[in-house]
Amino acid sequence: MGRDTLNCSLDGDYYNRRFEEVDSKQHSLYKVGDFPATWILQLFIKLEGRRMDPSILLHYIHGPLADEHDLDDRETEKPLLDVEDFWEILQCHWVTDTNKFPHERQRLQLATVLLIAAYTTSRPRALLEIRYGDVKLFVQRDTKTGEVGLMLQIELKKTKSRKKQKRTKQYSFTVDDNPFFCLPSHFVAIAQDDNAFEQLPDGSALTPRKILEMGVRPGLKSQRIPLRSELADVPIFRSHVRTSKGIETSAHTTLQYSNFNTWLKRLGVETGFVQVLTAYCLRRASGNAINDDPNANDPTRNLAMDHADGAIFQRNYLSRMIRYDIQAAYRGTDPKTELIRAAGRMSRLMDPRRPKKLTDEQKEEIRYEPAIKRSGSQCERLFHEIRNEFTFVYRAKGKPIHDQYQRARLDAYAIIRARERAALVEIQARYDATVPLQDMQAQIDGNTESIETQLTRDIVQYSFAERFCLANVFLTSRSKEGYKVADRAAFVDNLIRLCRRYETRVSTRKRKRHSSIKIEVEETKSEDTESEAEEASTLELEEPIAKRNRTCNSPRTTILVDCKPFQCLVCTGRTELSIEDRLHNYGSKDSLKRHFHRTHPKFDDHSVCPHPKCPNVVFEFNTNFLNHAALVHGIIMHKRTWLE
Numbered sequence: 001m002g003r004d005t006l007n008c009s010l011d012g013d014y015y016n017r018r019f020e021e022v023d024s025k026q027h028s029l030y031k032v033g034d035f036p037a038t039w040i041l042q043l044f045i046k047l048e049g050r051r052m053d054p055s056i057l058l059h060y061i062h063g064p065l066a067d068e069h070d071l072d073d074r075e076t077e078k079p080l081l082d083v084e085d086f087w088e089i090l091q092c093h094w095v096t097d098t099n100k101f102p103h104e105r106q107r108l109q110l111a112t113v114l115l116i117a118a119y120t121t122s123r124p125r126a127l128l129e130i131r132y133g134d135v136k137l138f139v140q141r142d143t144k145t146g147e148v149g150l151m152l153q154i155e156l157k158k159t160k161s162r163k164k165q166k167r168t169k170q171y172s173f174t175v176d177d178n179p180f181f182c183l184p185s186h187f188v189a190i191a192q193d194d195n196a197f198e199q200l201p202d203g204s205a206l207t208p209r210k211i212l213e214m215g216v217r218p219g220l221k222s223q224r225i226p227l228r229s230e231l232a233d234v235p236i237f238r239s240h241v242r243t244s245k246g247i248e249t250s251a252h253t254t255l256q257y258s259n260f261n262t263w264l265k266r267l268g269v270e271t272g273f274v275q276v277l278t279a280y281c282l283r284r285a286s287g288n289a290i291n292d293d294p295n296a297n298d299p300t301r302n303l304a305m306d307h308a309d310g311a312i313f314q315r316n317y318l319s320r321m322i323r324y325d326i327q328a329a330y331r332g333t334d335p336k337t338e339l340i341r342a343a344g345r346m347s348r349l350m351d352p353r354r355p356k357k358l359t360d361e362q363k364e365e366i367r368y369e370p371a372i373k374r375s376g377s378q379c380e381r382l383f384h385e386i387r388n389e390f391t392f393v394y395r396a397k398g399k400p401i402h403d404q405y406q407r408a409r410l411d412a413y414a415i416i417r418a419r420e421r422a423a424l425v426e427i428q429a430r431y432d433a434t435v436p437l438q439d440m441q442a443q444i445d446g447n448t449e450s451i452e453t454q455l456t457r458d459i460v461q462y463s464f465a466e467r468f469c470l471a472n473v474f475l476t477s478r479s480k481e482g483y484k485v486a487d488r489a490a491f492v493d494n495l496i497r498l499c500r501r502y503e504t505r506v507s508t509r510k511r512k513r514h515s516s517i518k519i520e521v522e523e524t525k526s527e528d529t530e531s532e533a534e535e536a537s538t539l540e541l542e543e544p545i546a547k548r549n550r551t552c553n554s555p556r557t558t559i560l561v562d563c564k565p566f567q568c569l570v571c572t573g574r575t576e577l578s579i580e581d582r583l584h585n586y587g588s589k590d591s592l593k594r595h596f597h598r599t600h601p602k603f604d605d606h607s608v609c610p611h612p613k614c615p616n617v618v619f620e621f622n623t624n625f626l627n628h629a630a631l632v633h634g635i636i637m638h639k640r641t642w643l644e
Contacts (some may be wrong), residue, residue: 031072037061065176069105080288080319085346086118090180092271095471096460099266103247104464105193105499109237109255110263112186115153117279119183120171121286121304124279126158128255132196133232135187139223141216148216150175151183159306169303178477179491188212189495190236191227193249196482198226208496209489246574246602247502251428269357272350281346287317319344353435355427358420362427366419375415379408463578466498503579504571504599563611563633570600573610589636 037057044052066073081089093111101107116127117376121564136153152173159167176182188208191197206225216223237255242246261278268277275281283305290301291313298310300332307313321344325335358366366372386396396402442449462468473491562567564585566628586592609617609628619625629635 011019031074031076040258075320077275078284078317078320079275079281079346080285080321080344081118081346082285082289082341083278085285086114086282088347088350089114089267089277090431091474093267094180094467095473097270098265098460099270099501101263102502103249104466104501104503105190105249106240106255106259106263108186108495108499109190110260110267111180112259113237114185114264114279115181115186116185116284118167118286119173120154120156121283121290122156122169122306123283124260125257128158128235128237128257128260128279129158130154130156130236131232132191132194132227132234132236135227135236137184137187137191137211137225137227139214139216139225141220141221150184150212150214152187169306180474180477182488185488185492186495187236189492189499192496193499194231194234196227198228209485210490212485212489212492225263242599245625246576246599249499267305272352272354272356273346274349274354275346277346284317284319287313288319288323291318292323345527347553351435351614354431355424358424358427362423363420366423367416369419372412372416372419376412379405381410382408446584463503463580464498464501465492469494470498501576501578503578504584563635565589565634567635568595568599569629569633569635570596570610592635 037054040057041052041054062073065071072379090111097166101110113124113127114554116122116130117124120127134155134157136155138147138153139152140151141148154171156169156171159169163340173183175184179185188211192208199205199213211225214223214225234252235254238250239253239255239259241250241253262568264277264279268275287301287305290296290304301313302308302310305313305317321340323337323344325337325340328335382401383393386393386401386405389401390396390399393402393405396405423489460471462471470491473494564583566586566589567583568586574582586595609619609625611633614628614632617628619628
């Protein structure tokens with residue numbers, strides 16, 4: 001079947017029209033693999049009532065269509081994220097990552113999904129759909145040695161099976177010596193944050209320490225740890241939602257794949273990978289690990305990866321980087337397997353000096369380029385027309401000129417972002433071309449200074465004590481031989497407390513306001529932390545958090561201060577926020593009002609004043625609270641406040 005027959009069957013010059021349609025929407029096709037062949041086959045069945053041989057369509061796409069539109073037929077690079085690269089990812093995620101999440105639970109959820117992806121070789125969308133009914137937690141006894149261990153069993157139901165009856169898969173995971181690679185510990189933290197464990201018969205709660213210390217009664221082979229039945233249909237990995245109390249975890253909304261993929265790509269950039277980090281990097285690496293394992297076989301690999309036969313793995317997942325020392329095999333010498341594997345890792349090209357993003361000065365230079373200024377001229381002209389006619393922009397909503405203004409803003413923003421991406425690629429290309437030569441020259445000149453000592457990066461400042469404690473545990477996890485139950489319980493407790501924290505997105509460009517406000521430590525504290533708590537009570541707020549919180553047992557602090565004129569009274573009482581966010585003083589009253597309406601849009605009636613100076617002060621209506629904030633604390637957080 002030739003081109004004329006295909007065009008006739010699909011109602012005219014379909015291919016060219018489809019290509020131009022996609023290109024006109026700024027979703028240009030540059031590679032042969034980007035063309036929607038499956039969609040075309042389905043359209044052919046709908047129009048003709050019969051099936052087309054896929055080989056005919058593929059021959060046309062790879063032949064005449066690729067030649068006519070100059071499509072790239074080279075295979076896309078498919079890197080593998082092996083365990084050494086995965087260690088770099090986790091180190092950046094828990095220790096050096098400065099990016100903010102909407103809620104700190106998302107940080108734990110991202111790490112947990114990555115662990116499941118590495119241990120199951122499953123697709124990311126199937127992992128995000130895991131619910132509490134798909135998970136079993138129990139303590140298993142080894143019949144040969146008699147040892148007992150906590151185990152987690154996950155049943156994946158969202159498979160890609162084409163059978164009428166879905167074929168589920170079950171995976172079992174044990175406790176790992178390294179807590180950051182221990183999937184049961186991560187799940188216990190998430191489940192405890194959701195209060196997912198059943199209560200004991202005496203009415204006491206099932207704490208992580210009790211779970212980790214749990215054994216098996218004589219005469220039994222396992223001990224089940226039941227979860228609440230009403231949570232069986234609740235997703236484990238859920239999205240965040242904005243409420244009157246701030247940002248919280250949604251009760252039923254599943255974590256969106258778009259958010260997960262965005263955070264994962266951002267983490268890869270922050271780590272320093274040159275290649276784009278995706279969940280399929282873990283899937284391919286796990287599949288290749290099973291393929292290289294002498295104890296595994298093809299049916300096990302196909303079942304784990306949900307493949308019908310081995311041809312799918314060999315064509316799409318088998319690493320194109322030969323990880324076998326053929327040179328040693330040919331010459332009969334000892335193979336240098338580890339060196340060969342290291343040559344194909346994603347971390348091989350990591351360089352902490354390589355630019356990851358544009359500086360503020362470089363962004364300002366781009367906005368003053370002639371092409372960018374011309375793109376913003378139309379937007380500026382429409383803005384002045386709206387101001388002259390309607391005074392304010394929001395008053396022009398629903399008018400044609402307002403729609404034109406919004407489209408012009410989006411177009412100008414898209415042009416700026418495209419130019420910034422192109423500028424970053426140019427800067428990185430210049431760096432890759434010049435720095436290797438400079439490093440070679442430095443070695444020839446006898447310069448043995450380490451790269452780490454040449455860097456002038458700031459020390460990471462942690463907003464929460466839990467992040468600081470987890471970073472310390474991570475840095476010592478490789479050197480420590482094993483973790484006791486108490487250490488693992490403390491690790492899980494830090495994860496649980498971290499799930500209840502979040503940071504407000506305060507702009508870093510504003511002028512820093514130093515404060516001499518002191519922190520008073522609560523009186524309820526253990527004996528082993530009395531001296532450290534007494535020392536912390538005299539520290540200034542402007543001292544870095546990482547220095548103040550020296551131990552994992554850092555007590556919670558209470559703020560006893562007078563409010564600033566532009567300080568959010570609601571955020572002051574949010575213990576899940578960092579001290580800096582709770583005491584943040586906004587630049588003006590308008591900034592405070594915008595923050596109040598965006599962050600606390602539905603502040604409940606019958607609420608209590610969150611400030612420590614006003615204990616047990618309850619307001620019948622929201623307006624009473626706003627009047628109290630203005631009269632007592634001198635804070636105006638509403639556009640109109642009724643003063644009595």
